[in-house]
Amino acid sequence: MRNTVTLIILMVMAVITGCTPKPDVALINFKSQIVDIGYIKPNSRPVNVTFSITNNGGKALLVHNVASDCSCAVASFTKKPIAAGDTGSINIKLDPKLISAKGHYERPIVVHSNTKPRLHTLIIKMFVDR
Numbered sequence: 621m622r623n624t625v626t627l628i629i630l631m632v633m634a635v636i637t638g639c640t641p642k643p644d645v646a647l648i649n650f651k652s653q654i655v656d657i658g659y660i661k662p663n664s665r666p667v668n669v670t671f672s673i674t675n676n677g678g679k680a681l682l683v684h685n686v687a688s689d690c691s692c693a694v695a696s697f698t699k700k701p702i703a704a705g706d707t708g709s710i711n712i713k714l715d716p717k718l719i720s721a722k723g724h725y726e727r728p729i730v731v732h733s734n735t736k737p738r739l740h741t742l743i744i745k746m747f748v749d750r
Contacts, residue, residue, distance in 0.1 A: 646702075647677035648735045656745040660716045671710040671742050675702045677735075685732040686710050692718035693727050693744065712744060719748050 651672040675681035680701035698708030729742040
């Protein structure tokens with residue numbers, strides 16, 4: 621009897637939480653906000669890093685711009701509106717030849733969107749070995 625009551629309570633909770641409406645705003649969710657690409661040589665080929673994004677809100681998600689503080693990282697991203705529940709991506713092409721010194725680096729990538737807050741930061745970590 622006790623197990624039956626527990627099961628019924630769990631089922632009711634699952635139904636209630638599954639039926640909550642999505643907020644009428646865009647909500648950006650990143651599969652991961654930090655990517656560590658490890659050791660790279662300065663003369664190696666460009667490295668491509670992809671950040672997966674999902675709109676967990678009830679309004680279309682718009683990514684307005686993606687920028688880096690370094691010319692070594694060039695961004696491309698999903699430019700069309702991302703509907704509620706759909707996914708998109710942010711792709712960063714990182715060119716190690718444009719990094720001037722040996723050492724650990726964390727490259728911030730700033731995402732500007734129609735969410736609140738409007739700015740989100742992604743990080744690419746690496747060690748450049750000269």
